[in-house]
Amino acid sequence: MERIASDRRVSLAQQLVLDLSRQIAAGELPAGTKLPTEQAFTEARGVSRTVVREAMSRLQAEGLVETRRGIGTFVVDTPRPGDVLDNQPEKGTADDAVAICELRLSLEVDAAAIAAQRATPEQLQAIRAALDEANAVGPLHKDSGRIEFEFHLQIALCTGNSFFIDAMRHLGNTVMQGGQPALTEPQRARLVREREQVYAALLCKDADVARAAMRLHLTNALHRALSAAQAATG
Missing domain, CATH: 1.10.10.10 (Winged helix-like DNA-binding domain superfamily/Winged helix DNA-binding domain)
Known part of the structure; x- marks a missing residue:
């Protein structure tokens, strides 16, 4: 007892x-x-x-x-996501984008699993709102980077772990700042499905599925970053 x-x-x-x-x-x-x-x-x-x-x-x-x-x-005064992005002096290189994707794979996959176990109804509503906004804008939208970042940040907030949250905010200095890579319509449709799969797993509180869905989402982002890096080097 x-x-x-x-x-x-x-x-x-x-x-x-x-x-x-x-x-x-x-x-x-x-x-x-x-x-x-x-x-x-x-x-x-x-x-x-x-x-x-x-x-x-x-x-x-x-x-x-x-x-x-x-x-x-x-x-206590803590950095806000908008502050992190607004203070960024310059964009990273294509190689930086690859490195960031690799880091995010080691961070956000487990964060998604923890979020699935801890997310409150109010937090799920915030993720849904961020997801709807991300799905509504195209990669060439001037705020697409910030909007995509907000979706991932809302998931990190569900962990209730300040280290996950702070890491995501710091990543905001270099990730998703100049909009998203140009995507074909099939690629964009796949991206939307990936986000929806992550959300569905969070909604069902299935940590294993959330982990797998986030891994797929970020692995595909890594592949796009690699392709962009290869194209940049000729």
């Missing part, structure tokens, strides 16, 4: 961490925002003070909040 109670407490704390992490990442809780008191959280969420303290400790360890003794807990 003690183990069950402990697991339930951890689960409740994890859910609170996920919810607050998402709100911070989305800008709903901007830097400097003072979080509610422990008492306010316990009344609003129906959880114990221990759960709230565990959640605050984890958020603080992840660098998302800081506690000022006698004053309260505040959201």
Whole structure:
């Protein structure tokens, strides 16, 4: 019974961490925002003070909040995805694109599997919105890079893991900035199917399928990057 109670407490704390992490990442809780008191959280969420303290400790360890003794807990200033992209001085080379795809394969595949297990209904709605926007624009759209990035970032946010999230934001400095490679209609249709397969796996909370779908999606992106690099070198 003690183990069950402990697991339930951890689960409740994890859910609170996920919810607050998402709100911070989305800008709903901007830097400097003072979080509610422990008492306010316990009344609003129906959880114990221990759960709230565990959640605050984890958020603080992840660098998302800081506690000022006698004053309260505040959201820390963290980079937003738009800031990352706007501060980028120049595009990477075709070889850089290949290297980035290789890195993303080692990062986002497992992130998708974790997201499938942890995504909340609200987070799935955010992914659906980002997916619809990505599917609606063509690769030559001036904001296609940012829009595609948002779809992948929303998936990373579902992990509730600040290291996954920070890594994705830093990748925003070099990935998908000048729009997407020119695609034929069959290639574009395949790209849309790949995204939909990732989303369907998240919706079904199937970690293995999410992992496989993201691997396929990024492997095809790697193949396109390799082709572009080869074309650039003649």
